[in-house]
Amino acid sequence: MPPKVIGPYRVLETLGSGGAGTVYRALDRRTTDEVALKLLSAGPARDARAARRLAREFDTLVDLSHPNVVKVFESGVHQGVPYLAMELIEGLTLRHYLDLGSDDRISPPGGHTPRSPLSVLRTADDDFGPSSHRISDDSMDESEDSDDSPHDGTFGLEAFAEEAPSEDLESFAGGADLGSDDSLEGFALPPPTPRAPPPEGAPRDEDLNRPERLGRLKDAMLQICEALAYIHGHGLVHRDLKPSNIMVDDDRQVRLMDFGLAKFLADDAAITEAGKLVGTYRYMAPEQILGEPLDGRSDLYSLGVILYELLSGRPPFDANTPHELWRQVLETEPPPVLALNLHGDPQLARVAHRLIRKEPDDRFQTAEEVYEALSE
Numbered sequence: 001m002p003p004k005v006i007g008p009y010r011v012l013e014t015l016g017s018g019g020a021g022t023v024y025r026a027l028d029r030r031t032t033d034e035v036a037l038k039l040l041s042a043g044p045a046r047d048a049r050a051a052r053r054l055a056r057e058f059d060t061l062v063d064l065s066h067p068n069v070v071k072v073f074e075s076g077v078h079q080g081v082p083y084l085a086m087e088l089i090e091g092l093t094l095r096h097y098l099d100l101g102s103d104d105r106i107s108p109p110g111g112h113t114p115r116s117p118l119s120v121l122r123t124a125d126d127d128f129g130p131s132s133h134r135i136s137d138d139s140m141d142e143s144e145d146s147d148d149s150p151h152d153g154t155f156g157l158e159a160f161a162e163e164a165p166s167e168d169l170e171s172f173a174g175g176a177d178l179g180s181d182d183s184l185e186g187f188a189l190p191p192p193t194p195r196a197p198p199p200e201g202a203p204r205d206e207d208l209n210r211p212e213r214l215g216r217l218k219d220a221m222l223q224i225c226e227a228l229a230y231i232h233g234h235g236l237v238h239r240d241l242k243p244s245n246i247m248v249d250d251d252r253q254v255r256l257m258d259f260g261l262a263k264f265l266a267d268d269a270a271i272t273e274a275g276k277l278v279g280t281y282r283y284m285a286p287e288q289i290l291g292e293p294l295d296g297r298s299d300l301y302s303l304g305v306i307l308y309e310l311l312s313g314r315p316p317f318d319a320n321t322p323h324e325l326w327r328q329v330l331e332t333e334p335p336p337v338l339a340l341n342l343h344g345d346p347q348l349a350r351v352a353h354r355l356i357r358k359e360p361d362d363r364f365q366t367a368e369e370v371y372e373a374l375s376e
């Protein structure tokens, strides 16, 4: 049973649950405005680290103001449990927004502002789940994101509970010439065959490639680039970009959410957290897996994984264990999007592949550059 009242808010309904707590639709009794209220779980999941993350989410967002970044209003504590009040987004997470057959749940084009030159739901099916595991045992600062996972190099496999069945990507090895040149032009289009059989339940190419869906995908990507350009411009790295942390409202306006893991680059601790792994496995850049210093280019890698998945219907890397996934991310090339989806959009495919290059220097360097490449 959800609580009836949380601080000055009356709870109206449950919107969804994530790793740390539950998000409610609630009415601010002082203003009669509706808000989304994130309340941390009262059970074992609520610990000092979760509370710190919520506090950090508030501190991070309270000074930001951008149409594509969720707004926060206040934080508080209700019967000892911390909560965060934020802008209520009437819409869908990015994955559900671009689900095949979701057209009937969104408004027709025209209800949103077309992209101008850059002015400059957590759902059980989305991700591997957030992780914040130690990867070494040496003198780590407990004050940050480490959790109660074993510290011996093993990982909580519950984080993989939602993983899709793994695929044999070996068949692509050697056949995928992604080009070594930095430019999009340098990207070698994959040969039309051989092609691995799609896993059972995989979306059909013709559904993935419907022009209306691709239009929505591109528009959403442009808006995410605007949000990323803004937060990176403020010295912030999101560090946990994934489809369930992006919502699209009924007017097709995108919001970047869930800044509980975000870090300011100016904060030294943010870039010298060697040995700590924070983020969601599937979307983590190689340098994030290696515990190296992160910058905005790591978010761009995650954006590339999202784009790759939404174009091909499959993640670029897939495995049954974290270690195998990381090995693939660090050492292997993903199958070309256009080998998985023969008639996929070549421009979007090129952008996705350049975003998921292993070396940050080989990727687009800024969200503005991605925006421009998507607009070509």
Ligand SMILES: Nc1ncnc2c1ncn2[C@@H]1O[C@H](COP(=O)(O)OP(=O)(O)OP(=O)(O)O)[C@@H](O)[C@H]1O
Pocket (backbone or CB within 6 Å): 015, 016, 017, 018, 019, 020, 021, 022, 023, 036, 038, 070, 086, 087, 088, 089, 090, 093, 121, 122, 123, 130, 244, 245, 257, 258
């Ligand atoms: N501001 C909001 N407006 C409307 N719905 C929201 C809002 N914030 C979250 N939700 C809904 O609540 C769900 C849970 O959100 P929450 O941030 O707790 O978890 P998550 O991001 O899905 O997972 P995790 O935080 O564990 O990565 C979301 O998937 C979304 O459907």
